Amino acid sequence: MGNKKVIHAEGLTKMFGDFTAVNAITFDVAKGEIFGFLGANGAGKTTAMKMLIGISAPTSGKATVAGFDVCTQAEDIKKNIGYMSQKFALYDDLTVKENITFFGGIYGLSRKKIKEKSEILIQELGLAKVANQLVGALPLGWKQKISFSVSLLHEPKIVFLDEPTGGVDPITRRQFWEMIYKAAHQGTTVFVTTHYMDEAEYCDRVSIMVNGKIEALDTPKKLKEQFKAATMNDVFLKLARG
Amino acid sequence: MSLHISNISKSYKNVKALEGISFAVKEGELFGLIGPDGAGKTTLFRILTTLLFADQGNATVAGFDVVRDYKNIRNSVGYMPGKFSLYQDLTVEENLQFFATIFGTTIEENYDLIKDIYVQIEPFKDRRAGKLSGGMKQKLALCCALIHKPKVLFLDEPTTGVDPVSRKEFWEMLKRLQKKGITILVSTPYMDEAALCDRIALLQDGKILEIDTPNAIVKHYPKPIYNVRANNMYQLITSLNAYEPNHSVYPFGDFVHYTDSRADFNPDALRAYLESNNLSNIVIELTEATIEDTFMELAK
Numbered sequence: 001m002g003n004k005k006v007i008h009a010e011g012l013t014k015m016f017g018d019f020t021a022v023n024a025i026t027f028d029v030a031k032g033e034i035f036g037f038l039g040a041n042g043a044g045k046t047t048a049m050k051m052l053i054g055i056s057a058p059t060s061g062k063a064t065v066a067g068f069d070v071c072t073q074a075e076d077i078k079k080n081i082g083y084m085s086q087k088f089a090l091y092d093d094l095t096v097k098e099n100i101t102f103f104g105g106i107y108g109l110s111r112k113k114i115k116e117k118s119e120i121l122i123q124e125l126g127l128a129k130v131a132n133q134l135v136g137a138l139p140l141g142w143k144q145k146i147s148f149s150v151s152l153l154h155e156p157k158i159v160f161l162d163e164p165t166g167g168v169d170p171i172t173r174r175q176f177w178e179m180i181y182k183a184a185h186q187g188t189t190v191f192v193t194t195h196y197m198d199e200a201e202y203c204d205r206v207s208i209m210v211n212g213k214i215e216a217l218d219t220p221k222k223l224k225e226q227f228k229a230a231t232m233n234d235v236f237l238k239l240a241r242g
Numbered sequence: 243m244s245l246h247i248s249n250i251s252k253s254y255k256n257v258k259a260l261e262g263i264s265f266a267v268k269e270g271e272l273f274g275l276i277g278p279d280g281a282g283k284t285t286l287f288r289i290l291t292t293l294l295f296a297d298q299g300n301a302t303v304a305g306f307d308v309v310r311d312y313k314n315i316r317n318s319v320g321y322m323p324g325k326f327s328l329y330q331d332l333t334v335e336e337n338l339q340f341f342a343t344i345f346g347t348t349i350e351e352n353y354d355l356i357k358d359i360y361v362q363i364e365p366f367k368d369r370r371a372g373k374l375s376g377g378m379k380q381k382l383a384l385c386c387a388l389i390h391k392p393k394v395l396f397l398d399e400p401t402t403g404v405d406p407v408s409r410k411e412f413w414e415m416l417k418r419l420q421k422k423g424i425t426i427l428v429s430t431p432y433m434d435e436a437a438l439c440d441r442i443a444l445l446q447d448g449k450i451l452e453i454d455t456p457n458a459i460v461k462h463y464p465k466p467i468y469n470v471r472a473n474n475m476y477q478l479i480t481s482l483n484a485y486e487p488n489h490s491v492y493p494f495g496d497f498v499h500y501t502d503s504r505a506d507f508n509p510d511a512l513r514a515y516l517e518s519n520n521l522s523n524i525v526i527e528l529t530e531a532t533i534e535d536t537f538m539e540l541a542k
Contacts, residue, residue, distance in 0.1 A: 040405040041376045086403075140279040166403055167431045169278030169446070170534050171541060174492050181476040195405050196432075201495035202475070220496060231495065233406055233434075240407045 004031040006158055006189045007052065011061035014047050021047040023212035024061060029205075031157075034180060034190045036200050039209030040240045045193050046162065048209070052191070053160055054078050066157045079108070082151030082159035086166045089147035092136030096127055099135055100150060107154035114153075121149045141172030148179055152188065159183065161192040165199065177202055197233035206232070208239050215239055243302075244269040244394055244425040245290065250299035252285050259285040260448045262299070267427060267441075272420045275429040276436045276537070277445030283429040284324060285448075287398045290427070291321045304393045304425075317345065320387035324398040326379050330372030334363055334382055337371050338389060345390030355422065356385045359415055377408045384415070388424075395419065397428040401435065413438050433534040444537050451540040456533060463531035463539065465489065468509065469497040472521040481519040485512070492538060499535060500526075 007029035014022040022044045029035045039045045050056035052065050054074030063070045066080040090099045097118060104114035122131050125145055135143060144164055151159050161180075165173045177199065184190050184204075192203065200206050200220060207217040216223055216239055220232055229235045245267035252260040260282045267273040275283050288294035290303055292312035300307065306314040328337045338360075342349050353360075363381050366374065371382060380400060387395060397416075401409045413435065420426055428439070436442045437456045444451040444459070452459055472478040478498055482491040489501040500512070509526045516524050 040407050041403075043405075163403065167279040167399075169281075169431075169541070170433060171492075171538050172278075177493055178479060181479065185476045195403065195409075197406055198495045202493060236406050237410065240405070 005029065006031050006067075007035075007063070007065050007191065009052070009061070009063040012048065012051060012058050012063050013060045014044075014051060014056065015059045020212050022051070022058075025209070025212075025214045027207060027214060027217055029158075029189055029191060031189055032184050032187045033205065034184050034192065034203045036203030036206035037191060037193045037209070038200055038206060038236065039193075043209040043240075044212040045209055049160060049162060049191075049193070053081060053083055079154075080157050082154070082156040083162075084144075084147050084151040084159070084164055085162040086144075086164060089143055090135045090150065093134060095134055096122070096131050096138075096146060099146070100153070103150045104153050109154060117153055121146075121153075125149060139172075141168045141176075144168055145172070145176060145179065148176065152183060156188065158189040158191060161190065163193055163195065165194060165196060173199075197231065197236055200232040200236070208236065210240055243267065244271070245273075245301070245303055245427065247286075247290070247301045248299055250286070250289060250296045250301060252282075252289065252294070252296050252298075258448050260289075260296070263448075263450060264299075265443055265450065265453050267425060269425055270420065270423055272416060272426045272428070272438075272440045274436050274439035274442040275427065275445055276431075276433060276442050276533070277429070278431050280447070281445040282448040283445060284398055287321070287323075287396050287427075287429065291319060291396055292316060317390070318392060319394045319396060320390070320392035321396045322383050322387045322398065322400055324402065326383060328371045328379070328383055328386060331370060333368050333370055334374070335367040337382060338385055341386040342389045347390050349389065352389055352391045355391055355419075356388050358418060359388075360385050376404065380404065380408075380412065388419070392424065394425045394427065397426065399429050399431065401430055401432060409435070433532065433537060436533045442533075444533075444540060446537075446541045451537070459533060459536050460531050463536050465501045465539075466507075467529050467531050467535060468500045468502075468512075469494075469525065469527050469529040470500045470512075470516075471497050471523070471525040472516060473523045474521065477519065477521060478516070481516055481521065485515055490539065490542070492535070494532075494534075497525075497529075499529070 005028045010026050011024045013024050037045055051058050051070055052063060054070055054077035057071060065077045068076040100118040101114055122128055165176055180190050205219050207214050223235050227235045227238050229238060243266045248264050250260055250263045277283055289296050290301060290308060292308050292315050303315050304318045338349055359381050363378050401412055416426060441455050443453045482488055482498060482500055487503050489503040492499045513524055513526055
């Protein structure tokens with residue numbers, strides 16, 4: 001892991017009226033790092049993530065993502081990151097192949113590149129049999145694996161994953177994490193939110209947001225020492241309950 | 243028996259959602275249906291709450307047949323579906339009043355049952371349900387499902403997408419309801435919640451893999467499990483996957499759970515193999531199976 005910072009946030013703040021959703025958060029994420037972004041529902045994770053991916057302007061503070069400023073270069077950020085959410089992943093009424101072609105096109109890949117990439121992706125995920133099936137007919141776990149691969153099509157520097165494994169069966173959940181490890185190993189930075197605390201242990205570093213602020217940020221090992229807890233679940237319960 | 247399910251099957255076109263499901267839930271029991279998305283949990287809930295006909299088999303809820311006595315069942319059960327299904331345009335109080343009226347009762351009559359939960363959302367009683375946070379919606383939905391004092395409570399994935407703190411609080415609420423004599427059937431994809439049930443059924447692809455108490459299920463795990471750790475998680479997983487005698491390799495927190503296919507497995511041989519793959523700080527120690535280990539072994 002290099003020391004190069006691919007995300008740098010400083011005093012990043014978002015207010016809705018007089019409600020402070022994200023309260024002056026400051027942190028860095030290094031190249032190739034798996035960074036876990038945790039917090040209770042309503043703690044401000046999604047709002048913070050929206051600012052980092054360039055679809056919501058901060059009220060104050062600053063941040064650079066992949067070297068671009070979130071306030072002034074949002075379009076450049078979008079080209080240099082991948083994004084996958086649990087709610088919206090792929091088009092259910094397109095086939096696996098059509099989805100890959102569509103997203104490849106959106107990310108501006110050439111036809112030749114798209115063809116090449118879809119062949120690799122379909123082979124790696126063992127999808128040959130279902131390549132021409134509608135995505136809507138596939139199990140959730142498969143969809144999430146395809147969706148993750150699609151978010152990496154344009155070889156982004158960073159990929160943002162918003163609760164990628166919610167409701168997925170335990171075996172697929174682990175296969176998904178093996179894909180995350182592989183991507184990180186190849187130098188992609190992974191920024192991930194999850195409610196599974198065992199997954200928090202898989203991250204290189206973890207931040208925990210409470211009421212809009214980052215209340216803890218360290219490796220899982222050090223967080224467990226700091227909070228005298230046996231697991232990340234205990235760390236989370238101690239912190240988020242105040 | 244509060245719930246009696248016998249050989250229930252249901253298909254949608256060529257997808258078998260449920261195949262020959264049979265089990266019983268005792269009165270006052272907290273019973274968990276544990277399985278991932280697509281296992282058939284919601285289909286079973288819909289059949290038991292009389293919203294869907296099974297293709298085969300029969301079931302009784304609180305002594306009533308799900309087909310013949312559906313009206314009695316609807317008065318005797320509370321159902322909280324996975325999707326938020328209260329009226330978004332009604333306020334918290336209006337929703338509760340609405341459900342009480344539908345069931346021919348009043349909020350006052352059964353207030354005891356919901357008091358613990360309702361006081362947490364009462365400060366927002368004039369807010370429209372659509373404007374509530376996820377955790378508050380969930381509490382309101384539970385109140386509405388309880389307002390007619392049901393004998394059996396059906397909760398379909400009440401904690402999916404909910405953070406660990408709110409999940410813990412929710413399960414504490416369930417335990418209190420159980421003490422008041424309500425039978426609870428709850429589904430969840432979170433294996434750690436299984437341990438909080440009296441008994442569980444592990445469900446995958448429409449079939450029951452196993453039914454027992456959480457403790458017994460864990461004890462049935464067929465092999466010794468080892469916690470393995472090394473300096474690099476990705477290389478460790480790759481190496482273990484490539485290790486031919488492996489039986490299963492699953493990341494578990496900061497360890498990998500490893501089982502070997504040989505009866506005479508010697509951890510030192512594994513250590514030597516990992517060292518030859520340039521891994522260091524290797525830890526290999528026996529550990530105990532979890533519900534999740536059992537689920538994965540059965541689902542394999």
